[in-house]
Amino acid sequence: MEGFFRSFMQVYRPMVTQLNELLAEYHLSYSLWQVIFYVQREGHSTLVEISSHYHVEKPSITRRVHRLEELNLIQVIPSENRREKVIQLTDHGAAIYQECREKITKLEHQILEGCTEQEIKNIFQALNKIQNNMISKEGNVRE
Amino acid sequence: MEGFFRSFMQVYRPMVTQLNELLAEYHLSYSLWQVIFYVQREGHSTLVEISSHYHVEKPSITRRVHRLEELNLIQVIPSENRREKVIQLTDHGAAIYQECREKITKLEHQILEGCTEQEIKNIFQALNKIQNNMISKEGNVRE
DNA sequence: GTGTATAGTTACCTAAAGTAACAGTTAACC
DNA sequence: GGTTAACTGTTACTTTAGGTAACTATACAC
Numbered sequence: 234m235e236g237f238f239r240s241f242m243q244v245y246r247p248m249v250t251q252l253n254e255l256l257a258e259y260h261l262s263y264s265l266w267q268v269i270f271y272v273q274r275e276g277h278s279t280l281v282e283i284s285s286h287y288h289v290e291k292p293s294i295t296r297r298v299h300r301l302e303e304l305n306l307i308q309v310i311p312s313e314n315r316r317e318k319v320i321q322l323t324d325h326g327a328a329i330y331q332e333c334r335e336k337i338t339k340l341e342h343q344i345l346e347g348c349t350e351q352e353i354k355n356i357f358q359a360l361n362k363i364q365n366n367m368i369s370k371e372g373n374v375r376e
Numbered sequence: 377m378e379g380f381f382r383s384f385m386q387v388y389r390p391m392v393t394q395l396n397e398l399l400a401e402y403h404l405s406y407s408l409w410q411v412i413f414y415v416q417r418e419g420h421s422t423l424v425e426i427s428s429h430y431h432v433e434k435p436s437i438t439r440r441v442h443r444l445e446e447l448n449l450i451q452v453i454p455s456e457n458r459r460e461k462v463i464q465l466t467d468h469g470a471a472i473y474q475e476c477r478e479k480i481t482k483l484e485h486q487i488l489e490g491c492t493e494q495e496i497k498n499i500f501q502a503l504n505k506i507q508n509n510m511i512s513k514e515g516n517v518r519e
Numbered sequence: 520g521t522g523t524a525t526a527g528t529t530a531c532c533t534a535a536a537g538t539a540a541c542a543g544t545t546a547a548c549c
Numbered sequence: 550g551g552t553t554a555a556c557t558g559t560t561a562c563t564t565t566a567g568g569t570a571a572c573t574a575t576a577c578a579c
Contacts, residue, residue, distance in 0.1 A: 234485055237500070240507075245388055247431070247510045263381075280526070281527085291527065293567055314526090344380070348506075355494065355502075356495075360386075362491050364383075366486060366489055422557075423557070433538080434558065435538085436537080438559060461557075
């Protein structure tokens with residue numbers, strides 16, 4: 234068990250780098266991608282929903298959303314509740330989502346290449362358990 | 377396989393947060409811990425060695441080492457080659473390493489609690505393979 | 520309808536890393 | 550053996566991403 238953090242971190246940095254390189258072409262980064270992903274999956278979304286899903290403070294999400302608006306990937310739609318800002322993907326956003334989704338999935342396959350079915354199954358299970366262990370230990374992570 | 381990055385990232389943030397909370401008591405962060413860990417394991421080390429091991433630029437390591445010197449955890453020892461700065465842990469550094477090592481190992485156990493032997497074995501194997509896949513794909517990661 | 524809670528924003532700060540440029544030292548090599 | 554090239558570490562500046570505190574506008578409670 235010792236060395237888990239070490240292994241995990243050693244993988245983390247280059248993984249994010251590769252993801253960001255992949256997304257750079259679209260002027261995106263992984264943190265922006267997270268928002269696109271959420272909105273694509275959930276449809277109409279508010280900033281607080283995104284913020285609490287990813288456990289990131291509201292100002293961070295405000296910034297991410299602003300950049301996505303500038304990139305014309307996300308648009309605001311009128312809401313009955315004038316406090317909240319409801320957003321959705323633009324057509325362009327949906328197209329970019331599709332493109333990135335495919336590339337990211339391909340990268341996922343490349344990165345997991347050589348892993349057995351069993352290893353992959355176990356790694357997903359383990360990540361899930363880890364996530365739950367952390368939730369219970371602290372008010373952290375996941376929706 | 378799809379969703380691997382998502383799961384991985386969802387675990388990453390709270391994990392680092394917990395690690396940093398654990399280390400905060402010693403005025404450390406995980407990035408500083410990495411240097412302590414390296415020097416503890418390798419003994420006399422130069423900044424370039426650390427830099428290339430973690431694939432982090434030299435200025436970052438300079439900064440980390442300076443902070444560790446301020447904290448009196450690391451000291452410079454005279455080197456025949458006057459270009460390079462050879463460092464080692466101070467006695468205090470070695471003691472702090474020991475304390476942190478134990479706490480970190482404990483946290484590793486907590487976080488992996490509920491995972492089967494098999495899952496743990498596989499997750500280590502998988503992380504290893506991933507690392508290698510990334511090295512081959514790009515000039516990234518690991519020593 | 521007055522007070523409280525909520526959504527989003529702004530301004531400011533922090534952590535960590537990257538790039539470029541440079542000084543000092545060593546090695547190369549002709 | 551003296552000049553050039555390469556290497557180690559540092560400084561200064563920039564970038565990315567997030568956090569906190571304070572504020573505005575709106576909605577809800579009662």
